[in-house]
Amino acid sequence: xxxxxxxxxxxxxxxxxxxxxxxxxxxxxxxxxxxxxxxxxxxxxxxxxxxxxxxxxxxxxxxxxxxxxxxxxxxxxxxxxxxxxxxxxxxxxxxxxxxxxxxxxxxxxxxxxxxxxxxxxxxxxxxxxxxxxxxxxxxxxxxxxxxxxxxxxxxxxxxxxxxxxxxxxxxxxxxxxxxxxxxxxxxxxxxxxxxxxxxxxxxxxxxxxxxxxxxxxxxxxxxxxxxxxxxxxxxxxxxxxxxxxxxxxxxxxxxxxxxxxxxxxxxxxxxxxxxxxxxxxxxxxxxxxxxxxxxxxxxxxxxxxxxxxxxxxxxxxx
Ligand code: MEV
Numbered sequence: 001x002x003x004x005x006x007x008x009x010x011x012x013x014x015x016x017x018x019x020x021x022x023x024x025x026x027x028x029x030x031x032x033x034x035x036x037x038x039x040x041x042x043x044x045x046x047x048x049x050x051x052x053x054x055x056x057x058x059x060x061x062x063x064x065x066x067x068x069x070x071x072x073x074x075x076x077x078x079x080x081x082x083x084x085x086x087x088x089x090x091x092x093x094x095x096x097x098x099x100x101x102x103x104x105x106x107x108x109x110x111x112x113x114x115x116x117x118x119x120x121x122x123x124x125x126x127x128x129x130x131x132x133x134x135x136x137x138x139x140x141x142x143x144x145x146x147x148x149x150x151x152x153x154x155x156x157x158x159x160x161x162x163x164x165x166x167x168x169x170x171x172x173x174x175x176x177x178x179x180x181x182x183x184x185x186x187x188x189x190x191x192x193x194x195x196x197x198x199x200x201x202x203x204x205x206x207x208x209x210x211x212x213x214x215x216x217x218x219x220x221x222x223x224x225x226x227x228x229x230x231x232x233x234x235x236x237x238x239x240x241x242x243x244x245x246x247x248x249x250x251x252x253x254x255x256x257x258x259x260x261x262x263x264x265x266x267x268x269x270x271x272x273x274x275x276x277x278x279x280x281x282x283x284x285x286x287x288x289x290x291x292x293x294x295x296x297x298x299x300x301x302x303x304x305x306x307x308x309x310x311x312x313x314x315x316x317x318x
Contacts, residue, residue, distance in 0.1 A: 167224070191273055
C-alpha cells in the first residue's frame with residue numbers, strides 16, 4: 001500500500017457517431033476531448049471513499065463495485081482505508097463521459113494505491129463493471145476512449161470481446177463546438193433501456209436504423225481521414241436524423257439542431273441523449289464557428305469549442 005497520495009486523471013469523450021447502435025454490435029467513432037476528471041486518493045485512518053459534490057450516494061455504490069472486483073481479481077481480503085477527492089470539469093450527466101472517466105480514474109488510482117501494477121486492459125476490465133453500475137448495459141466505447149485518448153473506432157463484438165483501434169489521423173476537422181441543450185431528465189441507463197424497448201417491439205425497423213448508422217460511421221472515418229469537412233457535416237446530419245428516429249432527441253434539442261442546419265452547419269446529440277427536456281451537450285460543426293457563437297448568444301445557449309485530446313488515462317504522480 002502507498003503511504004502517500006496518488007493522482008490519476010482521465011478525459012471526457014464525445015460520440016462523433018454510433019451511439020446506441022454500438023450497444024448492438026455496430027461500430028462507433030468517438031474522441032477524447034480536452035476536459036478532465038481527476039481522482040486524488042490518499043491513505044486515511046477512516047475510509048471516507050470517493051467524494052464528488054452532490055453524488056455521494058451513487059458514488060458509494062460504485063465504489064463498492066470497484067472494490068469488490070479488485071478484491072476478487074487480486075485475492076485481497078481487505079482494502080486499507082482511504083479518502084479520495086474527485087474534481088472534474090466534465091459536466092455530469094451531459095453525455096461527455098463523466099462516468100467513464102470516473103470509473104477509469106478511480107480504478108487506476110485504487111490499483112496504484114494498493115501497489116498493484118496496471119495497464120490499460122486491466123483498468124478497462126475492472127472499470128467496465130463500474131460502468132455497468134451506472135449504465136446497466138454499456139458498450140464499453142466510452143471507457144475505451146477515455147482510457148486510450150484520441151480518435152477511436154470501437155466495436156463490441158461480444159460481451160467478452162470489445163475491439164478498438166486508435167485513428168491517429170492528422171485531421172484538419174477541428175471546428176467542433178458543444179452546445180448545452182440542458183441536462184437530460186433521463187439517465188444514460190434509462191435512455192439505453194428506452195432504445196432496448198424499441199428494438200424489442202420493432203426489431204426490423206430498428207435493425208435498419210442501426211445498419212444505416214454503421215454505414216455512416218464508416219463513411220465518417222473516411223471523411224475524417226480525408227479531412228473532408230463538407231462530408232463530415234453531411235454524415236453528422238444523416239446520423240442525427242436516425243438518432244431522432246430512435247426517440248433519443250427532445251423537441252427542444254431538435255429545434256436547436258434544425259436552426260444550426262439552416263445556418264449551414266451540422267449538429268447532433270452526442271451520447272445517450274434525452275427526450276423529455278434537454279438532450280445533454282449537442283455536438284455542432286460549422287466551417288465558420290463564429291456563426292454558431294452568434295446563434296448561441298442570441299438564443300442564450302452555452303457554447304464551447306472542444307478539441308481532440310490525445311492523452312487518455314494518465315497517472316499524474318509516480
Ligand atoms: C453513452 O455515452 C453511449 C451509448 O451508446 C451507451 C454505450 O455505448 O454504452 C448510449
